[in-house]
Amino acid sequence: MLVIEKETYDAIVAHARKDHPDEACGVVAGAEGSDRATRFIPMLNAAMSPTFYEFDSGDLFRLYKELDERDEEPVVIYHSHTATEAYPSRTDITLAQEPGAHYVLVSTRDGADAPAYDGPVEFRSYRIVDGEVTEEEVRVVGSYTETLEGED
Incomplete structure (x- = not known):
């Protein structure tokens, strides 16, 4: 299950x-081994495409260097689909290289891209390991502290 703070959820949707109409992409980093997505890092879609996303290789290199220096890892890797449902494409599955990450997809089809849109947004999370896609529940919380207090 992906547990994500509302502030981070809102930031991903806003991005x-x-x-x-281009796909958005980015990472939410967290302390190694914590599974807590705490640092929102929007990235530039170097492909600037409505049907494909690609992290700029230089930006990606700098990101992983920074993650290493901060003892962080990519907890969430996200991107949007602009005309289709929030489900990984064959390309998304092939490119998934972080077996511990939550792969989040947001669909901005059917008017969900409009800033004033107040309908439901398709926000789904998957684990992708060795080409195998498993959808997981998403739980949006006010804060991780709230989550800890609510657990027994």
Whole structure:
């Protein structure tokens, strides 16, 4: 299950809407081994495409160097689909190289890209390991502290 803070959830959705009609992409980092997505890092879609996303190789190199220096890892790797459902494409599955990450997809189809849109947004999370896709529940919380207090 992906547990994500509402502030981070909102930031991912806002980024997807802002970059529409191109796909948005980014990472939410967290302390190694914590599974807590705490640092939102929007990235530039170097492909600038409505049907494909690609991290700039230089930006990606700098990101992984910074993650290493901060003892962080990519907890969430996200991107948007602009005209289709929030489900990984064959290309998404092939490119998934972080077996411990939650792969989040947001669909901005059917008007969900509009800033004033108040309908439901398709926000789904998957684990992708060795080409195998498993959808997981998404739980949005006010804060991780709230989550800890609610657990027994």
